[in-house]
Each structure stands twice: as structure tokens, then as C-alpha cells.
Amino acid sequence: MPHFRGMDDDRQDTQTRRPTLSQVARAAGVSEITASRALRRDGPVARDTRDRVERAALALNYVPNRLAGTLAGAASRQVGVILPSLSNIVFADVLKGLEDRLEGDGYHPILGISNYDPLREERLLRDLLSWRPAGLVIAPARKTDVTRGLLAAADLPVVEIMDVDAESADMAVGISHYGAGRAMAHYLAGRGYRRFAYLGHGIETDFRATQRLDGFRDGLREVGVTLGNVLCLPGPSTVSLGREGLARLLAEAETPPEAVFFSNDDMAVGGAFHCQAAGIAVPEELALAGFNGLSIGQALPRPLTTIASQREHIGFVAATHLLDRLAGGRPPRVTNVDFRLIPGATA
Amino acid sequence: MPHFRGMDDDRQDTQTRRPTLSQVARAAGVSEITASRALRRDGPVARDTRDRVERAALALNYVPNRLAGTLAGAASRQVGVILPSLSNIVFADVLKGLEDRLEGDGYHPILGISNYDPLREERLLRDLLSWRPAGLVIAPARKTDVTRGLLAAADLPVVEIMDVDAESADMAVGISHYGAGRAMAHYLAGRGYRRFAYLGHGIETDFRATQRLDGFRDGLREVGVTLGNVLCLPGPSTVSLGREGLARLLAEAETPPEAVFFSNDDMAVGGAFHCQAAGIAVPEELALAGFNGLSIGQALPRPLTTIASQREHIGFVAATHLLDRLAGGRPPRVTNVDFRLIPGATA
DNA sequence: ACAGGTTATGACAGCGCTGTCAATACGGTC
DNA sequence: GACCGTATTGACAGCGCTGTCATAACCTGT
Numbered sequence: 001m002p003h004f005r006g007m008d009d010d011r012q013d014t015q016t017r018r019p020t021l022s023q024v025a026r027a028a029g030v031s032e033i034t035a036s037r038a039l040r041r042d043g044p045v046a047r048d049t050r051d052r053v054e055r056a057a058l059a060l061n062y063v064p065n066r067l068a069g070t071l072a073g074a075a076s077r078q079v080g081v082i083l084p085s086l087s088n089i090v091f092a093d094v095l096k097g098l099e100d101r102l103e104g105d106g107y108h109p110i111l112g113i114s115n116y117d118p119l120r121e122e123r124l125l126r127d128l129l130s131w132r133p134a135g136l137v138i139a140p141a142r143k144t145d146v147t148r149g150l151l152a153a154a155d156l157p158v159v160e161i162m163d164v165d166a167e168s169a170d171m172a173v174g175i176s177h178y179g180a181g182r183a184m185a186h187y188l189a190g191r192g193y194r195r196f197a198y199l200g201h202g203i204e205t206d207f208r209a210t211q212r213l214d215g216f217r218d219g220l221r222e223v224g225v226t227l228g229n230v231l232c233l234p235g236p237s238t239v240s241l242g243r244e245g246l247a248r249l250l251a252e253a254e255t256p257p258e259a260v261f262f263s264n265d266d267m268a269v270g271g272a273f274h275c276q277a278a279g280i281a282v283p284e285e286l287a288l289a290g291f292n293g294l295s296i297g298q299a300l301p302r303p304l305t306t307i308a309s310q311r312e313h314i315g316f317v318a319a320t321h322l323l324d325r326l327a328g329g330r331p332p333r334v335t336n337v338d339f340r341l342i343p344g345a346t347a
Numbered sequence: 348m349p350h351f352r353g354m355d356d357d358r359q360d361t362q363t364r365r366p367t368l369s370q371v372a373r374a375a376g377v378s379e380i381t382a383s384r385a386l387r388r389d390g391p392v393a394r395d396t397r398d399r400v401e402r403a404a405l406a407l408n409y410v411p412n413r414l415a416g417t418l419a420g421a422a423s424r425q426v427g428v429i430l431p432s433l434s435n436i437v438f439a440d441v442l443k444g445l446e447d448r449l450e451g452d453g454y455h456p457i458l459g460i461s462n463y464d465p466l467r468e469e470r471l472l473r474d475l476l477s478w479r480p481a482g483l484v485i486a487p488a489r490k491t492d493v494t495r496g497l498l499a500a501a502d503l504p505v506v507e508i509m510d511v512d513a514e515s516a517d518m519a520v521g522i523s524h525y526g527a528g529r530a531m532a533h534y535l536a537g538r539g540y541r542r543f544a545y546l547g548h549g550i551e552t553d554f555r556a557t558q559r560l561d562g563f564r565d566g567l568r569e570v571g572v573t574l575g576n577v578l579c580l581p582g583p584s585t586v587s588l589g590r591e592g593l594a595r596l597l598a599e600a601e602t603p604p605e606a607v608f609f610s611n612d613d614m615a616v617g618g619a620f621h622c623q624a625a626g627i628a629v630p631e632e633l634a635l636a637g638f639n640g641l642s643i644g645q646a647l648p649r650p651l652t653t654i655a656s657q658r659e660h661i662g663f664v665a666a667t668h669l670l671d672r673l674a675g676g677r678p679p680r681v682t683n684v685d686f687r688l689i690p691g692a693t694a
Numbered sequence: 695a696c697a698g699g700t701t702a703t704g705a706c707a708g709c710g711c712t713g714t715c716a717a718t719a720c721g722g723t724c
Numbered sequence: 725g726a727c728c729g730t731a732t733t734g735a736c737a738g739c740g741c742t743g744t745c746a747t748a749a750c751c752t753g754t
Contacts (some may be wrong), residue, residue, distance in 0.1 A: 012650070015753075018500075018502075020709095020710060020711085021710065021711065022710075022711090024701095030733080030734090031733070031735080032710090032711080032734090032736050033711090033712075033713095033733080033734065033735085033736095034732085034733060034734070036711070036712065037712095037733090040712090042712095042728090043734085044732055044733090046731080046732060046733090049732080061496070061497075061500050063473060063476050063477050063497075063501075064710090064711085065418075065477065065479060065709090065711070066478050066479075066711090067414045067417050067423075067476045067478065067479055067709090067710080067711090067712055068418055068566055068709070068710035068711040068712085068739090069711050069712070070414050070709075070711090070739090071412075071414045071415050071709090071710080071712090071738095071739045071741090072710075072711040072712040072713080072738080072739055073417055073711085073712050073713060073738090073739065074711080074712060074713095076414075078457065078478070081458075086440070086441075086442055086443040086446070087439075087443060088441045089436050089439065091439075092433045092434075092436065092438075092442075093434075095439075095458075096433040096434060096460065099433070099458055099459070099460045103459065103460070103467075103471070106474065107473065108457050108458065108459065108466050108474060108478070109457070109458045110425065110455050110456070110457050110458075111428075111442075111446055111455065111456045111458050112446070112450065112455060113443065113446045113447065113450070120450075124450070126410060127455060128455065129410050130410050130411050130412065130413045131412075131413050131414065131425070131455070132412060132414055136399065140707070149406075149408070150410075152438045153365075153408050154410075155365075159729055166445075171528065186490050188737065206718095236731090238642055238644060238646070239642055239643050239646035240645070240646040243646055243648075269643070270646055270648075273647060273648050275645055276623075277648040295585055295586055295587060296586050296616070296643060297586070298587070299586035299587045299589075299590055299616075299617055299620055300620060300623040301620050301623050315630035343741085367739095367740060368740065368741065369739085369740075369741090377703075377704090377740095378703065378704050378705080379704090379706070379739090379741080380703080380704065380705085380706095380741090380742075380743095381702085381703055383705090383741070383742065384742095385700095386740090389742095390699055390702090391700090391702055391703090391727070392701095392702070392703085393701085393703090396702080396703085411740090411741085412739090412740055413741090414739090414741090415709090415739070415740035415741040416740075416741050417709090417741090417742095417743070418708095418709045418710065418739090418740080418741070418742090419708080419709055419712090419741040419742040419743080420708090420709065420741085420742050421741080421742060421743095421745055475719060592735075622728085686729080
């Protein structure tokens with residue numbers, strides 16, 4: 001409501017609205033722009049003047065309005081972040097790494113969760129873009145043409161995270177999920193196992209898990225082994241799903257597998273629980289391997305063989321590169337964060 | 348750079364900058380304000396006009412600038428969210444509930460993680476406030492006077508979440524952690540246990556766990572039992588910490604406990620792993636109880652006795668009340684989301 | 695044909711801040 | 725003492741949008 005107060009009287013401001021820079025300036029006896037420079041520590045301002053302005057700001061409990069600042073030309077300090085899910089600790093870890101690094105430089109994430117839904121992702125992208133963020137960090141569900149178009153037209157730094165297998169428009173930070181699956185295949189084959197099965201969750205959504213499966217299959221093929229039973233159950237990965245899934249997998253298999261590769265640690269822990277409940281000796285009767293390197297897997301009585309996916313680090317590096325670019329640097333376009341195979345005791 | 352273009356020539360806009368409402372308006376042959384109304388579907392706009400404007404917006408790939416809109420008087424659609432941590436799935440669940448509900452109404456969270464640090468929380472609060480959000484959702488670490496002052500001066504709807512034990516300035520949504528501890532005491536005592544111990548994590552940070560401990564102690568006292576060993580280990584709760592902690596607790600106890608209450612499920616699952624590894628029969632030799640109702644606990648070979656804390660629901664309700672208030676409603680000041688004791692098989 | 699209502703559109707100013715350019719004051723140099 | 729470079733401050737306009745008020749166009753009933 002623009003016209004709600006008289007032109008030359010904003011005494012009521014102190015009552016109704018938050019203090020503005022103009023009020024701080026008046027209280028300090030300087031012009032608006034000088035107050036602005038003093039508070040931002042930008043441009044030459046006399047020591048004494050700056051002190052006066054800062055005291056005035058403190059006294060008035062001034063909180064700058066960054067909407068106005070950004071609109072007027074200052075660089076935004078918001079970063080749009082789009083993740084496919086938060087049900088799994090994986091993306092929470094990434095987000096933690098992101099937030100931590102961004103916060104350190106005074107940036108803040110605006111968050112959107114796509115639920116692996118490309119249409120929702122599109123909407124989110126549009127919504128977040130309408131806040132004119134300085135940059136974008138996105139773990140794409142599956143990119144549509146609209147998404148691609150929006151990103152291209154947006155003309156801001158974009159970091160795609162989690163995997164480096166797909167091609168990316170701008171920067172990418174992640175691990176090679178295909179490579180991780182392949183590495184596990186080689187590791188398990190090297191341990192002497194020959195009959196393999198795979199137990200996964202909602203394949204239609206989590207395409208990174210699918211990439212690991214592909215890598216696993218190819219890795220086995222490279223050593224002359226064919227992947228046996230592949231069971232993918234609908235829905236998100238949970239410990240229960242892994243537990244029930246393994247029971248079903250073993251029941252259905254005509255020749256029992258020697259080793260099972262799970263889509264991730266949640267599933268694998270469930271598998272371990274099933275073995276324990278069913279009296280199956282691990283790894284003698286059945287070897288188990290997961291993915292992610294969750295702490296729960298390592299705290300099992302028998303630590304899980306898995307691959308550490310460096311989630312928090314991915315978030316941290318993604319934020320670092322984004323900030324670097326915003327500061328005028330030229331960070332690498334693709335950053336392949338190394339995964340690490342944790343031998344464990346289950347395979 | 349305000350002066351970068353001539354007054355009567357913004358053809359270059361199309362090249363350099365994102366399209367503005369003014370360009371959409373011109374393309375549709377209407378005034379700016381009509382285009383604004385058409386796109387917002389606010390105020391009377393002829394069907395035909397609206398179609399023209401929408402087509403123009405689409406053709407130009409127009410994305411509204413909400414910074415400008417909000418500055419000009421439209422209600423902000425950002426909500427500041429401050430959580431103490433993301434390492435634990437608990438707050439990720441809350442955030443999921445929040446984001447989901449907010450997204451449904453076109454709102455987006457700006458996130459801050461305080462790491463249980465009151466000073467960082469202060470800074471976050473100030474930073475988020477500078478974006479002039481429509482409201483705030485905060486799981487306070489420990490409120491300082493500055494925090495209180497900022498919240499009071501901010502004059503916007505604030506929902507404090509997680510617990511309803513502390514007094515809150517505006518709205519509160521959560522469970523009574525004291526009550527949860529007390530309920531567990533009564534439950535366990537009712538099952539016939541008499542010698543109790545408590546195993547917790549970083550007490551200096553997670554004051555809600557401390558409230559549960561208090562409630563547990565008082566609940567036992569009410570049935571004439573005294574809480575025995577209390578061991579609180581530094582650092583955040585993890586499965587490993589629970590596992591190692593229980594080993595230590597049992598080694599240190601002069602009279603072995605019959606039942607152990609853990610600060611949460613992560614710790615309790617670790618305890619279950621220790622028992623399994625050490626060959627301690629659960630619950631015959633030792634009963635275990637946790638808090639949170641994590642799915643991992645329920646997927647254990649022997650489902651964990653615990654208390655479901657309805658985390659996602661808390662986030663959802665918090666967002667709902669905030670939105671309600673923003674829409675002019677008067678939601679309850681305190682919403683006590685019921686917790687639910689899950690009997691399980693470990694106690 | 696005319697008052698009285700509704701519907702559709704626009705002019706205008708301003709939200710709170712910052713980039714650009716201009717102006718002033720000061721110290722020293724030749 | 726005229727001149728220059730630097731430090732400090734301010735005037736001004738404008739970022740892109742929306743609330744308020746005013747105006748124009750159109751309908752109804754009499």
C-alpha cells in the first residue's frame with residue numbers, strides 16, 4: 001500500500017514498519033548512500049562516519065532489505081537447490097554440505113523437493129528462478145526439454161550434483177554411479193564369488209541406482225560372469241523393503257546366489273537383518289554388498305561391504321564451485337568426487 | 348547498472364536480460380498493470396485479454412521477478428526455516444513435511460542450519476529476516492535474548508517446532524518430550540522392570556533429549572523407582588555411539604540394569620547390535636527402548652520398543668498453521684501432536 | 695434517452711536499495 | 725599560489741513490480 005503515509009512524514013514508520021536505510025542514515029546524519037556503503041563496507045567511508053552509521057543501525061535494530069538491494073543491482077545471495085527427495089539420509093547429507101558451505105559466505109539455499117517428478121521439478125525450477133537466485137544446485141530427477149530450456153535461458157551458474165555420468169549443461173559434481181557398480185562387481189568377483197543377484201527398489205525413479213546396476217552387470221561381464229536374478233521392488237528404498245525383498249529373492253531363485261548386490265545400504269541392512277533372522281551365515285552362505293557407506297551399515301555386528309559415496313562432500317564441493325564461479329573464477333566443469341569401496345565383513 | 352540503456356529503447360533487453368513484465372505487456376498490447384493482473388489472475392481482466400497476455404508471456408519465456416513483486420507490496424512467498432541439524436534423519440523428515448505443504452501453496456523454504464549453536468542461530472535469523480519472508484519456522488537450539496528480540500521485532504508469524512514444553516512467543520507445534528520420557532517410564536515399569544539405566548548423547552546440545560530424560564526420571568519416581576546409571580556421551584547420536592556406549596555402560600554399572608532407555612533410536616539400535624554381538628538376550632537379559640520410531644528400529648530382527656515422534660507430520664502441521672495464519676486464520680497457539688508408544692519386542 | 699451499476703483498463707507513484715557520476719575537501723608538489 | 729591526486733560524501737535515477745484511484749466502456753431497466 002504505497003500511499004499510506006505522507007510524503008514528508010515517516011515518523012510513524014518506527015511504529016508500523018521495519019526501519020529502513022533512510023532512517024538509519026538520518027539518525028547518523030549522513031545520506032542514504034553513505035549509510036549503504038558504510039554498512040556494506042564498500043567504497044571509501046571515513047572511519048568515524050562508519051562507526052556512527054553502525055551505531056545508528058544497531059540502535060534502530062535495522063535489518064537490511066535484501067529484496068530491495070538485489071533488485072537495485074546487488075548480487076543475490078540466494079541459491080536455488082532442487083533435490084529429488086529427503087526421505088533418505090543421502091540427500092539430507094548433501095544438503096548439509098551445501099548449506100554449510102553457502103552459509104559460510106552469507107548465501108542461503110531456497111529449497112525445492114521434486115519427489116522424482118519431472119513436472120514438479122519444472123514447476124520448482126520456474127518458482128525458484130522467480131526469486132532471481134545467484135545460482136542453482138540441482139540433483140535432476142530426469143531432465144525434460146522445458147527444464148533444459150529454463151536452465152539455458154536463466155543464464156546463471158548451475159551445478160548438477162550426484163552423478164557425473166550424464167552430460168550436464170554447466171557444471172557437474174558427483175561420482176560415477178556406473179563406475180561404482182562396476183567397481184563392486186570387480187571386487188566381489190575378485191573375492192571368488194560367481195553366482196550373483198541384485199536387489200533394488202523403485203527403478204522408475206532412482207535412475208542413479210539403475211546406473212549402478214548397469215555398471216555392476218557390465219563389470220561382471222568383463223570377468224566372464226553373468227548377473228543372475230534381478231529383483232526390483234516398487235517404492236522407495238527402506239530397510240524393511242530390503243529385508244522382505246531378500247526373503248522373496250531367495251525364495252524365487254532357482255539356483256541360490258552366493259552374493260547379493262543391493263541398490264543401497266538401506267536395502268542391504270534389511271538384507272542383513274533377514275539373514276540374521278533366517279539363520280543364514282554371512283558371508284559364508286551368502287555375501288551382501290550395499291552402496292552409500294551409511295554409518296548404520298558400519299555399526300552392524302558385521303560391518304557391511306559397501307561404497308562410500310561422499311555425500312556431504314559432494315554438497316560442499318558443489319557449493320564451493322558455485323561460489324567460486326560467482327566470484328569470477330573458473331572452476332572445473334566436471335568434478336568426479338572419488339568413491340571409496342569399504343571392504344567390510346559381509347562379502 | 349541502472350543507466351545502461353536509453354530511455355526509449357529497450358530492444359536490447361531481449362538480448363541481455365530476462366524479459367520483464369513491461370515487455371510482455373507491450374507484446375500483448377496492453378498496459379503493464381493489466382498484464383500483471385492477467386498473469387496473477389487478480390482483478391477483472393477480459394478473457395480474451397488474459398489469453399493474449401498469457402500467450403505473450405509464454406512466447407517470451409517470461410519468469411516473474413518476485414523480488415520486485417514483493418518489494419512492491421505483494422506478500423512474500425518465502426518462509427524462513429531454521430533447524431539445528433541435518434545429520435539426523437529426524438530433521439530431514441520435518442523439513443520434508445514442511446517443504447511438501449509449503450510447495451503446495453507456492454511457498455518455498457529458505458533454509459538455515461544452526462548446528463545447535465545459538466550464535467549461529469542468531470546470525471541465521473538476521474540473514475533470513477533480511478529476505479523479508481512471509482513467516483518463520485524454527486526449531487530453536489537455545490533461544491538467546493537477541494533471538495527473542497529479533498523475533499519480537501520481526502512482527503511476522505513464527506512457528507516453533509519439535510517440542511511444546513518450552514514457552515513460545517507465537518505458535519508451537521510438537522510433542523511433549525518430557526511427556527514422552529515419562530510415558531516410557533510408566534510403560535517399562537508396567538512391564539515389570541525395576542533396575543533402569545539411561546544412555547544418551549551430547550547433552551549440551553540436544554536439550555529435547557534432556558527433557559525426555561527428565562520425564563523418564565520423574566515417571567520412574569512416580570512409581571517408586573529410582574533411575575540408576577545415567578551415561579551421556581559427547582557428540583551427536585549415532586548407531587556406533589550407542590553400540591560402544593552400551594558396552595561401556597554395562598561394564599561400569601555395579602548392579603546390571605534390567606532395562607536401558609536410550610536418547611533415541613539411533614543409539615538404541617546400536618545398543619541392540621551390541622547385545623547381539625555380545626550374546627546378550629533381548630529382552631530377557633536386557634530390555635532396550637528408544638525414541639523416534641525410525642523405520643530401521645522396526646525392521647530389526649526384533650522390533651525396537653520406542654516412541655513414534657511424528658516428525659513429518661509436525662512439519663506438515665507447522666506449515667499448515669503458518670499458511671492458515673497468512674491467509675488470515677487463527678490457528679491454535681500450541682499444537683500438541685500426539686506421540687505414540689510402539690511396544691516392539693525389545694522391552 | 696438517461697441514471698446507476700458493473701466490468702475492463704490505465705496512469706501514477708512508490709517499495710528500499712545500489713550503480714553511476716559529480717562535487718567537495720584535503721594534502722602535497724613544483 | 726596554481727595544480728593535481730586521493731579520500732569522502734551526495735544527487736539522481738532506476739531495478740520490476742503492485743496498490744490505489746481514476747477513467748472508459750458496457751449493460752440493465754424505465
